[in-house]
Structure formats: C-alpha cells, structure tokens
Amino acid sequence: MGLTSQPVASRLIALITAISLFGCDRNAPPTASPAAPIVPAPASQQSADEGQPPADVVSEDPSANSPAPLAPAKPLPETVPALVDECRGVMDRLVEEFPANPDAWEVRGRHLYQVGKNAEAKESWRKCLELAPGYVYAQHGLGMVAVREGDDEKAVELFRKALAAAPELKDTVHELHRALVRLGRPEEAIDALRKYIGQNPESTDTWIYLGQTYLTNGQYEEARQAFETANSQYPGVARTELGLGTALLRLGRREAAKTWLEKHQASRDRANALERVERLDEDDLDARMREFAFTLTTAARVYLSQGDMREGERILRRAAAFDEQREDCRQLLFEVYQQLGHGDLALKTGRELLEIAPENPNYWLTHGTLAAVLGEYQTADESFRQVIRLAPQHAAGYSALAKLALQTESVTAESIDFARRAVETSPSAENHMVLAQTLAAVGNWDGARAAVERAIEADPSNAAYRQLLQQIEQRKG
Amino acid sequence: MTEQTGIDFRHTHGETGNLYIVEYICSGLALFDYDGDGLVDIYFLNGASLPGSDFETTPTNALYRNKGGFRFRDVTHAAGLGDVGHGLGVAVADYDNDGDQDVYISNFGPNAFYENNGDGTFTRAPAAPLLADGHRVGAGVCFLDIEQDGDLDLYSANYVKFSYEDHVPRSFLGLPTAPSPKDYDHDADSLFRNNGDSTFSNVSVESGIGRHPGPGMGAVCMDVDGDGDADIVTCNDTFANFCFENDGTGRFQEGAVLRGLAYDFAGLQQGSMGIDCGDCDNDGLLDLVMTSYQDQMPALYRNLDGGFFEDISPIAGLRSVYRQVNWGVTLADFDNDRDRDIFMVNGHLDDNIGDQDDSLNYAQQNSLFMNDGRGRFTDVSGRSGDGLLLKRVGRGAGFDDLDNDGDMDAVVLNACQQPTVLRNDSPRTGNWLQVRCIGRGANRDGVGALVKVTAGGTTQSATIHSGRGYQSDYGRRLHFGLGAAEVADRVEITWPGGPTDFVETVPMNQVLNLTQGR
Numbered sequence: 001m002g003l004t005s006q007p008v009a010s011r012l013i014a015l016i017t018a019i020s021l022f023g024c025d026r027n028a029p030p031t032a033s034p035a036a037p038i039v040p041a042p043a044s045q046q047s048a049d050e051g052q053p054p055a056d057v058v059s060e061d062p063s064a065n066s067p068a069p070l071a072p073a074k075p076l077p078e079t080v081p082a083l084v085d086e087c088r089g090v091m092d093r094l095v096e097e098f099p100a101n102p103d104a105w106e107v108r109g110r111h112l113y114q115v116g117k118n119a120e121a122k123e124s125w126r127k128c129l130e131l132a133p134g135y136v137y138a139q140h141g142l143g144m145v146a147v148r149e150g151d152d153e154k155a156v157e158l159f160r161k162a163l164a165a166a167p168e169l170k171d172t173v174h175e176l177h178r179a180l181v182r183l184g185r186p187e188e189a190i191d192a193l194r195k196y197i198g199q200n201p202e203s204t205d206t207w208i209y210l211g212q213t214y215l216t217n218g219q220y221e222e223a224r225q226a227f228e229t230a231n232s233q234y235p236g237v238a239r240t241e242l243g244l245g246t247a248l249l250r251l252g253r254r255e256a257a258k259t260w261l262e263k264h265q266a267s268r269d270r271a272n273a274l275e276r277v278e279r280l281d282e283d284d285l286d287a288r289m290r291e292f293a294f295t296l297t298t299a300a301r302v303y304l305s306q307g308d309m310r311e312g313e314r315i316l317r318r319a320a321a322f323d324e325q326r327e328d329c330r331q332l333l334f335e336v337y338q339q340l341g342h343g344d345l346a347l348k349t350g351r352e353l354l355e356i357a358p359e360n361p362n363y364w365l366t367h368g369t370l371a372a373v374l375g376e377y378q379t380a381d382e383s384f385r386q387v388i389r390l391a392p393q394h395a396a397g398y399s400a401l402a403k404l405a406l407q408t409e410s411v412t413a414e415s416i417d418f419a420r421r422a423v424e425t426s427p428s429a430e431n432h433m434v435l436a437q438t439l440a441a442v443g444n445w446d447g448a449r450a451a452v453e454r455a456i457e458a459d460p461s462n463a464a465y466r467q468l469l470q471q472i473e474q475r476k477g
Numbered sequence: 478m479t480e481q482t483g484i485d486f487r488h489t490h491g492e493t494g495n496l497y498i499v500e501y502i503c504s505g506l507a508l509f510d511y512d513g514d515g516l517v518d519i520y521f522l523n524g525a526s527l528p529g530s531d532f533e534t535t536p537t538n539a540l541y542r543n544k545g546g547f548r549f550r551d552v553t554h555a556a557g558l559g560d561v562g563h564g565l566g567v568a569v570a571d572y573d574n575d576g577d578q579d580v581y582i583s584n585f586g587p588n589a590f591y592e593n594n595g596d597g598t599f600t601r602a603p604a605a606p607l608l609a610d611g612h613r614v615g616a617g618v619c620f621l622d623i624e625q626d627g628d629l630d631l632y633s634a635n636y637v638k639f640s641y642e643d644h645v646p647r648s649f650l651g652l653p654t655a656p657s658p659k660d661y662d663h664d665a666d667s668l669f670r671n672n673g674d675s676t677f678s679n680v681s682v683e684s685g686i687g688r689h690p691g692p693g694m695g696a697v698c699m700d701v702d703g704d705g706d707a708d709i710v711t712c713n714d715t716f717a718n719f720c721f722e723n724d725g726t727g728r729f730q731e732g733a734v735l736r737g738l739a740y741d742f743a744g745l746q747q748g749s750m751g752i753d754c755g756d757c758d759n760d761g762l763l764d765l766v767m768t769s770y771q772d773q774m775p776a777l778y779r780n781l782d783g784g785f786f787e788d789i790s791p792i793a794g795l796r797s798v799y800r801q802v803n804w805g806v807t808l809a810d811f812d813n814d815r816d817r818d819i820f821m822v823n824g825h826l827d828d829n830i831g832d833q834d835d836s837l838n839y840a841q842q843n844s845l846f847m848n849d850g851r852g853r854f855t856d857v858s859g860r861s862g863d864g865l866l867l868k869r870v871g872r873g874a875g876f877d878d879l880d881n882d883g884d885m886d887a888v889v890l891n892a893c894q895q896p897t898v899l900r901n902d903s904p905r906t907g908n909w910l911q912v913r914c915i916g917r918g919a920n921r922d923g924v925g926a927l928v929k930v931t932a933g934g935t936t937q938s939a940t941i942h943s944g945r946g947y948q949s950d951y952g953r954r955l956h957f958g959l960g961a962a963e964v965a966d967r968v969e970i971t972w973p974g975g976p977t978d979f980v981e982t983v984p985m986n987q988v989l990n991l992t993q994g995r
Contacts, residue, residue, distance in 0.1 A: 080651030115650060116834035148836040150800050181742075182774065182796045212743050216791055239744045246737065246744075249785065261734050268717065268746075279659055284648040 070342070071314050076321060080285050084115055087292045090315060094299050095124070098306060102132035107298040109141050114291060118145045136162040140172045143179075152179040163192075170196065170203060177209055186217040204234040211243045220250040238267035293323035300332065309336055320349075325356050334366065343374050361390040361397070368400060377408050395426035402434050411441040423451075429458035433465055440468070445476040478864070479898045483549045486521050486539045487895050488872075491563065493529030496646070498639055499563060499585040499614055500524065501655045501826045502694070503892045505805075505873030505948030509569040509578050511556065512597045515988075516543035517877045517954075519888055521896060522564030522582065528641055537561050538582070547880050547900055557599045560589045565636075566948035570620035572602075572629045573675050574921040581608065583615025583633050583948070592675075604677045610667050614639050617696035617752075619944030621707040622920050623684070623727035625974040628671040629920045629943070630727070632686065634693030634711050637661035649833055655826040658692035658714045665690045666711065666719075670727060685729040691716050695751040697945045698925065699763050701736060702784035705975060707925045710738060712749030712767055735785075738765065741776050742788035748773060748802075751873075751947030755808030755817045756780075756938040757793075758852030761929070763940060766819055768803030768947065771837070775803050775821065779852065794846070795819070797856040801841050802826060805874025805947040809885045813907025813958030815935050816848040822871035822889050822947070840868035843889065843897075864899040871897070875951030883909040883986055885956055890949075908959040908985035914941055914970060917993040925973035928955050932985075933962035959985050 077083040091108040098104040109124035122145050128138040143158035159176035162169060173196040180189035193210040197203060207230035214223035224247035230240045245260035296319035303312035313336045319329035330353050337346035350367035357363055368383025381404060387397030399422035405415035419435040436451035449472050455465045490500040504522035511518045519541040526532050537559035541549035553559040562584030569578045577593035579602065587609035592602035602608070608631065616634035623630045637658050645660040646653065668686040669677040681687030692714040701708040702722055709721040709729070717740060720733035733739035741747050748770030757764045762780035769775050777793045778786035798821055805822035812818065823841035830837045845861050846854035858865045870892040879886040884901040891897060910930060914923030924943045929936055939955045959965060962985065969979040972993055983989055 080648070084650060116832070116836075118834070118836045145836075148800065148834065150797065150836075152796065181791045182799060184792045184794060184796070186791065215787075216742050216789075242734070242740065242744045245734075249735070249737075250787075258735070265734060272716070276659060279657075284651060288650065 070310070070317075070340075070345075073317065073321070076289070077285075080288055083285065083288055083292065087111055087296065088115070090296060090299055094302060095127075098302060100131060101302060101306070102128045102135050102138070103302045103305070104299075105131065106135060106138050106141070107295055107302065109138065110298070111292070111295040113141060113144060114295065118148055121145055134165055136166040136169060136172075140169065140175070143172070143175060147175070147179060152183050155179045156183070167195065167199065170200070170206065173206065174209060177213065181213060181216060186213050189213045190217065190219075202233060204230050204237075207233065208237070208239055208243065211240070211247070215243065215246060215250070220247050223247040224251065236267055238264050238271055241267055289322035290326070293319040293326050293329060296322065297326070297329040297332065300329070304332065304336065309340055312336060313340065320352075327353060327356055330356070334370075338370070343370065346370055347374060347376075359390060361387045361394070364390065365396055365400060368404075372404055372407060377404065380404055393425060395422040395428070395431055398422035398425065399431055399434055402438050406434070406437055406441065409441075411438050416442065416444075423454075427454070427458075429455045429462065429465065432458065433462075433468065436468060436472075440472060440475075445472055448472050449476065478547060478900045479895055482541075482547055482898050483544075483551075484519070484541055484896060484898060485551070486523075486541070487893075488521065488523055488890055489530075489532070489536050489893055490524040491527035491530050492524075492893060493527050495527075495529050495644065496653055496655055497527060497641070497644055498637065498656050498658070498661065499565075500527070501892070502565065502636065503872035504564045504890055505566050505617070505695075505946065505950070506875050506888060506890045506896075507567045507569050507580065507949060508875035508877045508879075508888060508951040509953060511540065511558075511578055511593065512542065513577060514543075516545055516881065517879050518543045519549060519875070519879075519898075520558065520567065520569075520580065521890055522567055522873070522948075525561060525563035525584075525586075527563065535561055538564050543879060545880070547898075552597070556597060558591060560584075560591075562586050562589055565615045566618045566634070566944075568618035568620050568631075568944035568950045569953075570629050570924055570943040571921045572620060572631070572671060574628060574916075576921065578922075581618055581620070581631060581633070583610075583618050583635075585614050585639070586612050588615055588633065603675050604669075607677055607679060608633075608669055610679075613664055616693040617711065617944060617948045618950075619696050619698045619709065619942070620922075620924055621698040621709070621943070622925055622973050623668070623670065623707060623723060624725070625706065625919075626673065627916070627918055627920055627974075628673050629922070629924055630671045631669040631677065632696065632698070632709055632944075633667045633669070634696045635664035635666050636694065636714070637692050638664050652827075652829045652832055654829075654833070658716070661692075663690035663692050663713075663716065666693055668727075668729075680727065684727055685731070686721055689719060689721075689731050691719055693719070694749060695768075695945070695947045695949075697752045697754045697765070697942055699754045699765075699940050699942075700925075700927070701738075703782075707973065710752060710754075710765060712752050713746075714750065715746055715748050715770075717746050718749050718767070737781075737786040737788070738778055740788075741769070741774060742791060745773070747776060749776070750802075750804045751806040751822075751949075753807045753945050754940060754942065757808055757817050757819075757848060759816060759850070759935055759937055761936060761938055763938060764808070764852075766806055766808055768806045768821060771800060771802045771825070774799055775806070777819075777852075789852070793852060794854040794856070797858075798823060798844050800837065801844075803844075804872045805889065805949060807874070807876045807946060807952070809876050809952070809956060810848075810907075810909075810958035811845065811885050811901060812847065812903050813884060813905075813909045813960065814848075814850070815907070815933065815937065815958050815960040815962075816850045817937075818848050819846040819854060820844070820874070820876060820887060821846070822874040824870035824872065824892060838868065840870050842866060842868055843871055862902060864897070867897060869894055869897055873947045873949040875946065875949050877951050877954065878911065878956060881988075883911075908962060910957045910959055910965050910968070910983060910985060911988040912955045912957070912968060912970075913953070913988055913990045914955075914972075915990065915992040916972060917995075918976075919972040919974060919993055922953060923970070923972065923993070927971045929967075929969045929971075930957045930959075930965050931967045931969075932957075932959045932965040935960075954988065 094104045105128035109121045112121035125138040125141045139162035143155045146155035177189040211223045211226035227243040241264035245257045248257035300312045300315035316329045334349045353363045364383045364386040368380040372380035384400040398418040402419035405411045416438045419438045422431040432455035436448045440448035507520040521539045523536045540553045540558045542552045566583035580591040582589040590602040590605040590608045591599040614636040619632045620629040645656045647656045665687045667681045668684045670680045694712040696711040698707045706723040706725045711719040721729040751768040765778040767776040774790040776788045777790045801823040808817040821844040873890040887899040889897040916923045965983040971977045
C-alpha cells in the first residue's frame with residue numbers, strides 16, 4: 001500500500017504540461033524544406049517574443065466554462081468558396097471580439113494572405129503591429145506581402161526587423177536569403193544564413209541554401225563544404241547532390257562531379273515520379289481545408305488564451321475535421337476536453353493522436369495518464385509500456401508504470417524494477433521518491449529509506465519527502 | 478503602333494472555357510521575308526476550334542506582308558498560309574536551298590509544312606505527311622544542319638501527351654486554373670533528317686532525341702560545347718531543361734545537368750518557356766536567356782567556356798520580372814550601343830489570377846532590360862515609351878528591323894487579343910550593321926553560322942538561328958549595334974562545317990550580304 005499518494009490529477013497536469021518531454025516535437029511548425037510553406041509557425045511553437053502573449057495558455061479557471069453540452073458538429077463545407085467564407089467569418093469575428101488582441105489580427109492577416117487578399121492582409125498585420133510593435137510574425141507577414149508586391153528591398157527590411165528580435169525564425173531567415181539573392185546581394189544572403197547556422201548547425205535545408213548561394217557568389221570550395229555538410233546530415237536529397245556535383249565541376253574535379261550529378265538525376269527522377277503520383281490525388285478543397293486548419297488552430301488559441309474555452313473547442317474541432325492528420329489542434333483539444341470535464345472526448349482525441357503518430361511516446365504517455373485518471377488501468381498500463389518501447393532511454397515510461405502500480409495498490413517486483421529503471425535513467429528527486437514509495441509498499445523499509453534520503457538530498461525543501469521519511473522510520477521503528 | 482499598321486489579327490487559343498492545357502500555352506510567330514522584297518513580314522500562328530469553342534469563322538494563321546513604312550497587309554489567303562491547325566510553334570528556313578523561305582508549323586494535331594513557291598505563294602511540301610508527326614502537342618521548332626551536309630534538318634519539340642479524355646481540371650481557391658504539365662505524361666521530341674531531295678527521314682529514336690520525354694517549349698540551336706556542330710537547347714516546363722549535344726553526325730546525347738543548363742541558379746526545375754542565344758557580355762562566348770513562370774527568376778546562363786554554363790540572373794539584375802510569367806524573349810541590341818539587351822514578353826496563364834492573388838494581373842507589361850556592357854541589366858520598361866506600358870497577355874514574340882531604319886522593332890502575339898507591334902523610336906545614338914549570310918555549300922540561310930563583328934574595339938558574336946524565343950522564329954538577318962564606330966573593322970563568318978570568311982573595313986549603317994566563299 002502506498003503511504004503517500006500524490007493526487008493523480010495533479011500528476012496528470014504535470015505530465016500534460018511536459019508534452020514535449022522527449023524533445024521530439026511531432027507538432028513542430030512546417031519546417032522550411034526547400035519547398036517550404038511561406039508562412040511561419042504559430043507564435044506558440046517558436047520561442048516567445050516580447051510583446052507577444054503566449055497564445056496556447058489554456059484558462060486555469062474551468063468554472064468560467066462550465067461543463068456543458070458541446071455544439072453539434074457541422075458538416076464539412078462542400079465547396080472551396082463555402083470554406084473560404086466560413087474561415088473568413090471566423091477571422092473577422094475574432095478581431096471583432098478581441099480588437100485589442102494582436103494575436104487575433106496576426107492570424108487574420110495570415111489567413112488573408114493565404115487566400116491572396118494581400119491588401120487586407122497587410123492592413124491586418126499593420127493593426128497587429130500597432131498593438132504589439134515587436135510582433136515578429138506580423139513583420140514576417142508584411143515582408144511576404146512585400147515580396148508578392150515585388151518590393152524585395154522592403155521585404156529585406158521587414159525580415160531583418162523580425163530576425164533582430166527572433167533570430168531563430170528559420171522561415172524568415174530563408175525568405176531574407178531569397179530576397180537578398182534576388183536583389184543580387186549574395187554576400188549578405190550568405191551572412192544571414194551563416195548566422196542562423198551558427199546557432200542551428202543541424203538545419204540541413206539552410207546548409208543547402210548556403211551552398212547554393214556560395215555557388216551564385218563563385219565561392220565553389222565553400223559551396224562544396226556546405227553541400228557536404230547537408231549531405232552528411234540528410235543524404236539522398238536531389239538538390240544537395242546537384243550542388244555537390246556543380247561545385248566539384250567548378251573546382252575542376254570532373255569525375256567526382258559526374259558521380260554526384262548521376263546520383264542527382266536518379267534522386268530527381270524519383271522525386272518527380274512521387275510528385276506525379278501525389279498530384280493524382282490532389283484536390284483543391286482538401287488542400288485548402290488542410291491549409292486553413294492551421295490558421296483555425298491559431299485562431300482557437302486566441303479564444304483559449306482569452307478564456308473562451310467553448311469557442312476555442314468549437315474551432316479546434318473544426319480544424320481537426322478539416323485535417324484528419326493535424327496534431328496540434330488535437331493536442332489542444334485533448335487539454336480543452338479535460339478542462340471542460342469531457343474525459344471521454346479527451347481520451348477519444350488521445351486515441352486519434354495515437355493513430356496519427358503511433359511512434360510518438362508523448363502521446364502514449366498522456367493517453368496512458370488520462371486513462372489512469374479515468375480508471376482505465378489496463379489501457380494505462382498498455383500505453384506506458386508503449387512509452388518504454390519507444391523511449392527506453394527515458395525515465396517517463398518506467399516512472400509512470402511504477403506510479404500506476406502505486407495508484408492501483410498493485411506494486412510488484414516488476415513495479416519496483418520499473419521504479420529503479422526510472423532512477424537509473426533519470427536520478428531525479430521525484431524518481432527516487434517513487435522508488436521509495438514502491439519499496440515501502442512491499443515493506444522494504446531499508447530500501448525505501450535509502451531512496452527517500454536520496455530524494456531529500458536532491459530536493460531538501462520538499463516536505464512530502466521528509467514526511468515519507470518520517471513515516472518509514474515510524475514503521476521501521 | 479498596332480492600330481496604324483493595318484494588322485487586324487486577333488489570336489484565339491480555342492476559348493473553350495475548359496482550360497485545356499493546349500489552350501493557354503498559346504502560339505508563337507515568325508518574322509521573315511516571305512517574298513524576298515527585303516522587308517520582314519509577319520506570320521501569326523493561331524489556335525483552332527476545339528470542343529467547346531464557338532467561332533463564327535474558322536480561325537487560321539495569318540500572314541501580313543510588310544508594305545514598308547510600318548504598314549502591313551493581310552495576304553494569308555493569297556499566300557496559302559492560312560493553316561487551320563491549332564498552331565503552337567513555327568520555324569522558317571530554306572530547307573531545299575532554292576532561295577526562298579519555307580515554313581514548318583507545330584500544332585496540337587498534325588504539324589504542317591509549307592513550301593514556298595517563290596512567287597509569294599505556298600503549297601504543302603512533299604514531305605508534309607511525314608513531318609506531320611502524328612497527332613501530338615507541338616512546341617518550339619528549329620531547322621538545323623545536324624551533320625553539316627549543307628541542308629537543313631528539322632527538330633520539333635513536343636510538350637505533353639494530351640487528349641480531351643485526359644483533360645485534368647484544376648482549381649485553386651475554387652477558381653478554375655490552368656493544369657500543369659505535371660498532370661500529364663511528357664512527350665519526347667522529334668528529329669527529321671533532310672535527305673537532300675525534298676524528303677525527310679524520321680531519325681528521332683536513332684539520333685537519341687526521341688529517348689527523352691519532357692514537356693518541351695521553346696528551343697534554340699547553338700554550338701554549346703564548341704566542337705563546331707549544332708546542339709539543341711530546349712526549355713522544359715516544370716522539368717529539367719534539355720541540352721542535346723551533337724556528336725557531329727546527328728547523334729545526340731542529353732547533357733543539360735552537366736552543362737549547367739537544366740536548372741536555375743537555385744537548382745530548381747523552372748517553368749521554362751522561351752529561349753534565346755547571344756553573347757551578352759561580349760566575351761566571344763554565346764550565352765542563353767530563358768524565360769520562366771511566376772515566382773521564378775528568368776535564367777541567364779553565362780557561358781563559362783568549355784561548354785559549361787551558370788545561371789547568373791540574380792546578379793545580372795533580372796529581378797523585376799520575378800512575379801510575372803515570361804514567354805517570348807530575345808537578346809538584341811535595342812539601342813545600338815554594342816551590347817545585347819533583353820526584351821521579355823509577359824502575361825499570366827489564368828484570367829482569374831487577380832482573384833487568386835490580388836497582387837497579380839492576367840495582363841502584364843512587357844519588359845526591356847538594358848545592358849551596361851558587362852552583362853548587367855537594368856529594367857527600363859517604365860521609361861521606354863508607351864509601347865512598353867501596355868498590359869497584355871503576351872506569348873510568342875519576334876524581333877527584327879521591320880522598317881529597315883537600323884534598329885530592332887518588336888512584334889508580340891497576345892493570347893486571345895490583338896498583337897502588339899512596337900516600333901523602336903529610340904534616339905539615334907549608335908550606328909549599326911546588319912549581316913545577311915548566304916551559304917554555298919553550307920545551307921543557303923547560313924543557319925548555324927557564327928558571325929563576329931569587330932568595331933570600336935569590341936567584338937560581338939551571334940549565330941544565325943531558325944527557331945528561337947517562345948516557339949517562334951525571327952532575326953535571320955543579324956543585327957549589330959556599333960555605337961560610335963564609323964566602320965566595322967572586321968566581319969568574320971564561320972560557316973557550319975568550318976570554313977571561315979571575313980571582310981574588313983565595312984561601312985556602318987547598311988545590310989551586308991555575305992555569300993559563302995566570296
């Protein structure tokens with residue numbers, strides 16, 4: 001029997017908050033691959049910026065949103081104009097309801113840009129900047145409009161402004177580089193790319209752009225090195241192989257160049273064939289729904305951050321319906337349903353996430369944790385074992401199984417082994433505490449005492465640990 | 478100028494409303510002297526009636542005779558050149574070396590070949606059935622002498638494999654848009670060997686040309702690798718371009734990737750449309766310019782010597798057309814200052830593009846880039862007269878001295894609109910020399926000959942082409958701006974096959990007729 005039992009609900013919140021526990025953010029913004037989407041990631045998915053409120057803060061006050069029946073699901077729009085109208089309506093209502101919220105104006109600008117309404121997009125982003133002068137995504141957006149208007153000088157100015165505040169914005173770096181190259185200023189483009197690579201040396205697409213810009217600038221050896229790096233990070237990319245072949249050719253190494261150019265042709269042929277197949281299934285309505293699911297999700301974040309859980313939920317559900325593979329809207333829904341007291345819907349959403357990304361240990365962990373809260377212990381157990389399968393080097397799965405055993409008062413030798421593995425992989429105070437609890441549960445007081453002493457060493461101010469130590473000593477006494 | 482010229486041609490691409498891929502790609506044109514009177518005439522290709530078209534009269538191609546003084550007369554019917562095929566590409570040459578210009582037209586459907594009767598009329602050539610080349614979607618066409626036997630062979634690019642049943646309707650934001658060549662299987666190009674007796678043989682496969690399917694558009698011939706024979710560079714739409722390298726016997730190997738001609742500077746497959754060849758930096762090496770789709774830079778491939786090229790468009794200053802769709806193009810000296818400028822014809826595919834993106838327009842201004850003499854260009858379209866301010870939906874274009882006043886004029890075929898005829902009224906600041914080559918032994922038009930003109934310390938180089946730009950043909954008479962030079966110190970011509978002739982101390986401002994061996 002566990003002596004102290006941290007409330008499961010509070011552990012749940014802790015686990016959900018740490019949704020990127022494993023550092024594999026499957027929900028990362030569309031990365032700027034060579035054919036990258038031009039709109040940057042939502043604010044919440046990049047580092048915070050001053051003057052820019054975090055948009056993914058779910059209200060901590062569920063009472064303001066009493067559990068109530070949710071709005072019935074609407075059928076999907078049957079035409080693109082109907083879809084465009086619907087999304088435009090969401091964006092216009094958003095700024096009507098929150099006229100002082102820069103996030104609202106920013107996402108509206110983003111949607112308008114998507115549908116080619118550049119003049120209105122510009123207005124919306126300008127309004128955003130009036131409210132939050134340092135809002136980097138609005139600066140990026142205005143830069144993109146400037147590109148569309150053929151004003152690369154203006155675009156460069158805006159991209160530079162955004163990057164001065166948020167140098168980690170990869171899409172912005174790449175757009176800046178493109179604009180500079182078009183302007184015939186490859187040296188400056190190289191500087192911008194190198195600066196980014198200095199902080200993000202694993203960014204393969206940036207290395208490719210760098211190599212191409214070196215080629216444009218006649219720096220063939222530097223180009224070769226950049227492409228070599230790109231190739232070592234991510235082999236088999238047609239543009240990298242082309243770049244390597246071209247650089248080697250310019251350096252007079254014709255035979256080596258030919259080898260790479262032949263590889264390139266094979267890679268390119270494969271890519272072309274794949275694109276041809278993908279085009280066969282391409283549908284305007286489906287593509288636009290997927291595209292708009294992104295902006296809807298961002299709009300929903302605004303509602304959530306303003307405490308309107310129900311409208312946020314409604315829009316997120318719409319985004320999820322628009323894109324069956326979209327994860328971020330479902331992650332948010334998962335949280336919102338719990339906040340609204342709809343555990344069943346949260347669990348269902350968790351299952352959807354697992355279907356989309358069955359190899360994501362975070363999703364198994366949160367799914368299992370919620371199942372444990374809802375008393376579905378078998379499901380929880382299976383989920384946590386998947387966590388261990390997918391992330392055996394990480395403590396979370398072992399720890400969760402040990403905790404589950406404590407929660408269900410079914411501590412076994414295996415549970416204790418899990419607790420030990422958790423300590424081995426991450427000797428944190430909390431994991432020592434869990435080990436202590438499992439050992440105590442089977443009457444191994446010496447072991448429990450040693451473990452809780454380690455926990456106290458790691459976190460001397462934790463009263464719960466001291467309390468457990470007292471209890472152990474009393475029992476042992 | 479168009480209204481004053483007497484040209485009342487209006488192009489159609491079929492206007493079915495179905496947006497067949499064979500519609501929006503539209504047509505080229507040819508500028509050539511069909512009646513040998515020393516004035517350059519205009520031949521417009523036209524679309525045909527397609528399923529869904531509604532025309533009161535059958536559209537035909539149109540030939541306008543140059544009457545001088547920038548006045549033209551429609552002589553289509555009298556000349557017999559009113560082809561009713563869905564015209565896409567055209568090339569003109571004296572294929573039988575009889576002293577007049579014959580016309581080959583690539584269509585959607587059977588291609589057409591018209592022989593000039595020498596009296597201002599044309600009839601179907603004996604080789605027409607073979608050269609019809611089945612029922613394909615044609616593109617750029619070039620005459621060239623593949624094995625230097627003195628007669629001109631024929632290269633005909635093809636686009637995609639299309640039938641009405643295969644039509645792929647596309648839309649964006651719910652608005653109907655043009656399909657992409659990526660929606661279709663690509664077609665291989667064709668090569669026909671001239672047998673020297675007014676007949677041809679189809680050598681597409683054995684020559685190597687027919688082994689490379691690609692969505693071909695404009696094409697031009699030049700000696701890419703400096704080995705003295707004619708190679709072929711073909712624009713491919715959304716696909717790597719082709720460079721067919723001739724081994725001198727009419728067998729070709731595709732080598733665009735190695736040559737640096739397959740992609741743009743960023744290593745991307747462009748929507749390559751039109752192409753022209755010329756020495757843009759007067760280094761004695763022929764460079765290439767290629768037009769491309771919206772959000773792509775046109776490519777300017779600088780010849781690095783040794784037959785390798787690199788796209789220098791970003792540093793060459795061609796940025797201003799990045800948002801436009803470019804088609805017809807030329808490298809020509811519009812201000813006679815001894816360097817080649819770039820004229821580019823623009824116009825979008827989708828007539829609803831403004832609804833898809835309100836920063837774009839269907840009708841677009843054409844662009845003129847002035848060369849600073851070092852191969853760097855400045856867009857001067859906004860200060861080059863009202864003719865450059867017109868917004869139209871350009872496609873094919875031709876460039877020549879239509880009024881024989883010593884400067885280059887322009888004719889632009891506009892999709893489903895009247896053409897634009899632009900007279901060059903630039904202030905006379907430079908002298909000029911035009912060179913017309915007559916082969917004896919080599920083909921009579923001198924197609925493939927390399928002409929070098931040295932004047933005022935500068936040597937300019939140009940090749941005689943038959944087929945260039947966007948599926949068009951023009952400029953058989955080579956034009957050289959001489960700047961302040963009073964004479965050309967030397968004019969040198971290297972004929973296909975090797976022999977070189979030259980003349981020295983050539984007076985300025987004249988058409989110089991050079992006959993091989995004389």
